Ligand SMILES: [Zn+2]
């Protein structure tokens with residue numbers, strides 16, 4: 001796949017900046033949390049339409065100190081994000097029938113959310129970079145057949161299902177097909193096996209082992 005110049009570097013830079021900001025918030029608002037649990041190592045595919053889009057994302061939960069209330073956490077989070085150049089908004093949502101306050105920050109297409117409630121000491125942090133295309137979409141190259149009339153083994157016939165392709169004739173060995181809603185769906189012919197279900201990839205079948213039904217595909221065998 002052809003990488004889009006500079007795209008991975010830019011996404012990595014945003015991922016590092018996001019991590020730095022999350023660490024600063026967690027250290028300040030819920031000190032003592034185990035930051036090894038803040039995973040932001042590899043971008044994940046979040047949109048399977050071509051070109052595939054990748055983002056870094058992570059979530060973390062910490063405990064606010066006993067003497068600091070949820071309202072203080074929320075205003076402190078908003079102040080920290082605001083002073084670091086994030087566009088900040090505060091809103092209420094409902095979680096399990098109780099109100100929960102959410103602070104949202106946006107910067108460079110990245111998002112951070114901090115959630116706090118009165119009745120629990122848990123503070124939830126989450127963040128994500130924008131979803132970015134890293135590779136140019138590439139035209140799929142249908143594979144070369146594994147066997148042809150020229151390369152078939154003596155005593156064999158080309159598989160009637162794939163005609164010598166060996167790979168699943170439904171998807172050409174990719175294991176998936178395009179799907180308008182989700183981008184990709186599992187191939188309905190091979191269910192991600194990728195190879196032809198009749199010859200299991202051999203592309204040819206031994207004449208001596210053909211069932212009477214299978215021989216019906218080869219009238220020339222008599
Ligand atoms: Zn086959």
Ligand SMILES: [Zn+2]
Pocket residue numbers: 168169170171172173174175176187188189190191192193194
């Ligand atoms: Zn298939």
